[in-house]
Amino acid sequence: xxxxxxxxxxxxxxxxxxxxxxxxxxxxxxxxxxxxxxxxxxxxxxxxxxxxxxxxxxxxxxxxxxxxxxxxxxxxxxxxxxxxxxxxxxxxxxxxxxxxxxxxxxxxxxxxxxxxxxxxxxxxxxxxxxxxxxxxxxxxxxxxxxxxxxxxxxxxxxxxxxxxxxxxxxxxxxxxxxxxxxxxxxxxxxxxxxxxxxxxxxxxxxxxxxxxxxxxxxxxxxxxxxxxxxxxxxxxxxxxxxxxxxxxxxxxxxxxxxxxxxxxxxxxxxxxxxxxxxxxxxxxxxxxxxxxxxxxxxxxxxxxxxxxxxxxxxxxxxxxxxxxxxxxxxxxxxxxxxxxxxxxxxxxxxxxxxxxxxxxxxxxxxxxxxxxxxxxxxxxxxxxxxxxxxxxxxxxxxx
Amino acid sequence: xxxxxxxxxxxxxxxxxxxxxxxxxxxxxxxxxxxxxxxxxxxxxxxxxxxxxxxxxxxxxxxxxxxxxxxxxxxxxxxxxxxxxxxxxxxxxxxxxxxxxxxxxxxxxxxxxxxxxxxxxxxxxxxxxxxxxxxxxxxxxxxxxxxxxxxxxxxxxxxxxxxxxxxxxxxxxxxxxxxxxxxxxxxxxxxxxxxxxxxxxxxxxxxxxxxxxxxxxxxxxxxxxxxxxxxxxxxxxxxxxxxxxxxxxxxxxx
Numbered sequence: 001x002x003x004x005x006x007x008x009x010x011x012x013x014x015x016x017x018x019x020x021x022x023x024x025x026x027x028x029x030x031x032x033x034x035x036x037x038x039x040x041x042x043x044x045x046x047x048x049x050x051x052x053x054x055x056x057x058x059x060x061x062x063x064x065x066x067x068x069x070x071x072x073x074x075x076x077x078x079x080x081x082x083x084x085x086x087x088x089x090x091x092x093x094x095x096x097x098x099x100x101x102x103x104x105x106x107x108x109x110x111x112x113x114x115x116x117x118x119x120x121x122x123x124x125x126x127x128x129x130x131x132x133x134x135x136x137x138x139x140x141x142x143x144x145x146x147x148x149x150x151x152x153x154x155x156x157x158x159x160x161x162x163x164x165x166x167x168x169x170x171x172x173x174x175x176x177x178x179x180x181x182x183x184x185x186x187x188x189x190x191x192x193x194x195x196x197x198x199x200x201x202x203x204x205x206x207x208x209x210x211x212x213x214x215x216x217x218x219x220x221x222x223x224x225x226x227x228x229x230x231x232x233x234x235x236x237x238x239x240x241x242x243x244x245x246x247x248x249x250x251x252x253x254x255x256x257x258x259x260x261x262x263x264x265x266x267x268x269x270x271x272x273x274x275x276x277x278x279x280x281x282x283x284x285x286x287x288x289x290x291x292x293x294x295x296x297x298x299x300x301x302x303x304x305x306x307x308x309x310x311x312x313x314x315x316x317x318x319x320x321x322x323x324x325x326x327x328x329x330x331x332x333x334x335x336x337x338x339x340x341x342x343x344x345x346x347x348x349x350x351x352x353x354x355x356x357x358x359x360x361x362x363x364x365x366x367x368x369x370x371x372x373x374x375x376x377x378x379x380x381x382x383x384x385x386x387x388x389x390x391x392x393x394x395x396x397x398x399x
Numbered sequence: 400x401x402x403x404x405x406x407x408x409x410x411x412x413x414x415x416x417x418x419x420x421x422x423x424x425x426x427x428x429x430x431x432x433x434x435x436x437x438x439x440x441x442x443x444x445x446x447x448x449x450x451x452x453x454x455x456x457x458x459x460x461x462x463x464x465x466x467x468x469x470x471x472x473x474x475x476x477x478x479x480x481x482x483x484x485x486x487x488x489x490x491x492x493x494x495x496x497x498x499x500x501x502x503x504x505x506x507x508x509x510x511x512x513x514x515x516x517x518x519x520x521x522x523x524x525x526x527x528x529x530x531x532x533x534x535x536x537x538x539x540x541x542x543x544x545x546x547x548x549x550x551x552x553x554x555x556x557x558x559x560x561x562x563x564x565x566x567x568x569x570x571x572x573x574x575x576x577x578x579x580x581x582x583x584x585x586x587x588x589x590x591x592x593x594x595x596x597x598x599x600x601x602x603x604x605x606x607x608x609x610x611x612x613x614x615x616x617x618x619x620x621x622x623x624x625x626x627x628x629x630x631x632x633x634x635x636x637x638x639x640x641x642x643x644x645x646x647x648x649x650x651x652x653x
Contacts, residue, residue: 129615
């Protein structure tokens with residue numbers, strides 16, 4: 001009883017937070033639409049890309065990487081045991097990309113022309129390639145998610161069609177993801193005069209790809225942990241344990257490459273320079289290094305809380321990397337200072353919260369998790385309190 | 400024949416008539432307040448920077464291989480054969496990648512507009528196409544800004560430097576920076592004092608991304624083939640296992 005009371009109080013808090021964020025986001029959106037980008041953001045001619053590009057777009061896409069890493073693992077490498085987390089992974093990916101597209105539409109100066117790249121081509125532009133890959137991959141994600149919807153609605157015929165095309169669709173999706181996850185790094189190859197040398201390297205596309213794969217696994221672990229909590233299901237620990245070891249290897253590979261690259265370019269000495277960039281670089285690396293070291297221990301991998309903390313650190317490390325490359329690493333050379341306005345924060349937070357609400361909604365009403373049949377009592381109590389506890393998961397999913 | 404602008408800072412008296420002519424040509428307001436701003440912006444496409452008794456113009460360099468043309472995903476920028484880098488505002492979606500990528504930090508945005516566009520000097524594309532000179536060159540009373548064939552202007556600049564070597568920095572800015580530009584600058588003090596980068600290489604900036612981008616079709620094809628191969632192997636292995644193991648069941652299609 002005591003516990004129930006505490007829980008109720010907590011739910012109200014998360015609910016309140018959710019509505020507060022959403023209201024703030026709407027207010028920010030109003031300012032953006034009516035008064036323009038200058039009023040809604042702190043972006044300037046000297047600093048044309050802000051939080052909405054750095055976080056909503058760059059980190060958003062990387063957080064959606066779970067979709068292709070697990071699709072490849074399960075369908076192409078045929079590792080059957082990962083199947084239980086495949087659909088949650090695809091759902092996180094779909095929401096990540098959806099939210100990214102909403103964020104981008106808000107960020108660009110002419111949202112009504114967002115369809116232009118379909119007809120107006122410039123194959124020399126990295127953004128053009130990214131744009132097409134993302135459009136196509138979103139279609140792939142819808143096709144990968146469709147079976148869950150069809151199962152729910154009992155559409156047998158559609159299911160059969162989806163099953164026949166599933167292998168080429170997955171293959172196509174993995175290729176598309178490889179291309180655009182890395183190309184997001186290629187975007188910054190064009191700013192050698194702006195990006196601080198701790199980050200500017202010809203290997204940016206490779207680093208973006210590998211770190212996206214890392215955070216893809218981390219997001220799936222994170223989401224599994226949270227949904228187990230929210231829906232009172234048992235955590236698939238053996239599976240997460242195995243993902244943890246894969247993640248440890250991936251992270252080690254990634255970090256080794258980062259330092260090898262610094263060494264090759266003769267930039268290691270920059271780590272001794274006392275500048276903001278150095279500390280931000282160390283923060284970003286630390287957030288990847290700590291889970292890499294921890295996850296090599298079986299004891300850590302078998303501890304749900306430790307696994308959760310590790311996956312959160314990897315996600316934050318990836319986000320820190322994207323923000324460093326797109327914002328903080330560029331600031332000094334732009335001879336300006338940028339800190340996001342309240343409206344920039346609010347839009348970003350609402351996108352995160354919105355993604356969480358949608359994840360919860362989908363997880364509840366679609367066959368996403370293998371034994372997702374929640375005891376009916378739990379459904380009742382929870383659905384009567386709208387999108388509450390997912391706000392707690394909230395900051396994982398999209399950010 | 401490729402055209403260019405040559406600006407010789409040693410002849411400039413800082414009268415800002417080029418700024419005024421530019422504003423008129425682009426139908427932008429111009430008054431004392433705007434004149435006092437040294438930054439390029441959406442309402443000021445060229446500016447005269449003053450450092451003591453030295454002057455220097457800032458304007459779009461109209462690169463031979465422009466970064467903005469290469470990065471724009473909808474192809475809103477075009478390099479004309481005559482030299483101007485022109486912008487089609489009806490294509491622009493407002494992603495601002497051109498602004499991030501430009502090595503000269505030139506493109507400016509209408510931050511206060513509901514449906515903003517990018518603004519930059521386009522070397523008077525329409526006038527040049529009609530065989531006229533740019534508005535700034537026409538307005539310049541001292542001959543600090545002149546307009547002509549790029550090769551001829553480079554020869555002229557060389558001549559000026561060699562005739563009065565003590566009056567000039569021995570460098571024509573824009574002759575070879577980022578692959579050459581259609582705006583050429585001469586100065587008596589280092590260009591970096593006016594915000595021009597001294598670390599620009601002679602390689603066109605777009606090559607940095609193109610070197611990666613040109614491999615995309617190969618990576619896509621190779622990746623597709625490789626992944627199909629992996630898929631075939633892993634599933635074949637499973638089929639074989641199924642066949643060798645419990646073959647009591649009818650052959651099941653996977």
